[in-house]
Amino acid sequence: MTHTRTAVARPVIAVAGLGIESSTFSPARTEAPAFHPLRGGEVFDRYPFLAPGEELREAVEWHGALVGKSLPGGTVTAAAWTALTDELIERLAALPRLNGLWYDIHGAMTVEGIDDAEAVLLERIRATVGPDVIVSTSMDLHGNVSRELAHRSDLITCYRMAPHEDHMETKERAVRNLVELLVSGRPRPVKAWVPVPVLLAGEQTSTRIEPAKSVYAAIDEVEAIAGVTDAAIWVGYAWADEPRNRAVVVVTGDDTAAVSAGAERLARGFWDARDDFDFVAPTGTYDELLDEALDSDKRPYFISDTGDNPTAGGAGDVTWGLTQLLKRPEFQKEDGPTVIYASVPGPAAIETAVAAGIGATVTVTAGAEVDDRHAGPVTLTGVVHAIRHGDRDAETEVVIRVGSVYAILTRLRKPYHHEHDFTDLDLDPRSADIVIVKIGYLEPELFDMSVGWKMALTPGGVDQDLVRLGHRRIRRPMFPFDRDMAAPDLTARIIQASDEPLTGDDE
Structure with missing residues (x-):
């Protein structure tokens, strides 16, 4: 299948997404009002770089669908999920024909009866806006990137700092990469995805200290390689028990060899440092x-x-x-x-x-x-x-x-x-x-x-004692649950373009 595209002088882009960290080890449940959803034009109040007069605001015809962000909490109820996602889809369906969509999520939302909620929602979004729309996904580094989520996103990135002092910079990068891709008319990027069987708490992987400081510093070096658009490392979310919960690396760009090599380098760096990660404070x-x-x-x-x-x-x-x-x-x-x-x-x-x-x-x-x-x-x-x-x-x-x-x-x-x-x-x-x-x-x-x-x-x-929590559904072996596990396969998996069917399992 060919992926040649036409350049778009002034793209039409929608913004949509729901974000929460959901602990499956908490008895709490999260209802729809906790997301404080914003709709239409009020969506842009969240993003200073999309304020009137800003370069990115003026370069694009923007449409807000629905964006909701909740404090981290318990599993999202099925009723809340249905109400929020149905409205989001209805609002997208009512918009003009789109060239792009910015999918602003956290990546650790657990919903009653649903695994991999963000990928499920993105599948519904794609069915609504059509296969030609380019999707750029921005996430927290404590989110989870399944193969399905990587497949349904054309561009995908996450924070590079914990604490997340770069959260707005990351969102702007996701938007800028999307706009530049649409304006250039370049083909959909190549995506190299590497799951890393490590699941650690955020307090053990803070970029304030080593080894995360150096592990994450390597992202800039990989991103600087010709043919690479973006590089990202997800620590994953430790307090939920789903098959997708683990560390992941994704590198996107135009050059298959470059993104593969970059993704494997970052994955090896994370894996090799696994025994050195420690709490950010005594x-x-x-x-x-x-x-x-x-x-x-x-x-x-x-x-x-x-x-x-x-x-x-x-x-x-x-x-x-x-x-x-x-x-x-x-x-x-x-x-x-x-x-x-x-x-x-x-x-x-x-x-x-x-x-x-x-x-x-x-x-x-x-x-x-x-x-x-x-x-x-x-x-x-x-x-x-x-x-x-x-x-x-x-x-x-x-x-x-x-x-x-x-x-x-x-x-x-x-x-x-x-x-x-x-x-x-x-x-x-x-x-x-x-x-x-x-x-x-x-x-x-x-x-x-x-x-x-x-x-x-x-x-x-x-x-913070993850082993005693009782994970039962994560993929095993997984560090630190299986400290004597064999070295994993950290070969980059090239994910097809989002308009092609996804084949193979989540490994």
């Missing part, structure tokens, strides 16, 4: 790290409560960390070491605190409505320190001071990544002795603020 048990923080003169001292991290897919309402903290005698008096804890959802607790007002003493119960496997609801008696309404995620936040602990409660779960997340609640994390956050690696603002930092290996739906 780890320990929760009590060990509290003891170390109290003994340390480093202030503020951050502790990551990793097992229930809502930005990795945790339910966010595990109370184990706060319960253990409140038991410690060091923090039971008002003049004890100042501790900030973020956070635990508790809608009823929020109502009680808001009704009582700032300065009131209240007794409230919160948490464990979704994930009660590790601790039950936590009851605390303390003074209402702050109340804040209108947060996009939490909706309403309340700070309750119990002894020297400032516990943040929320109506809905919320990640705490920025300094203003605390200062908006009349909290000063810089002057605190200890700040405990449900997070894995610290996001940039918190990382820069921390003087001391360690990661507590705590329980929850995104437990």
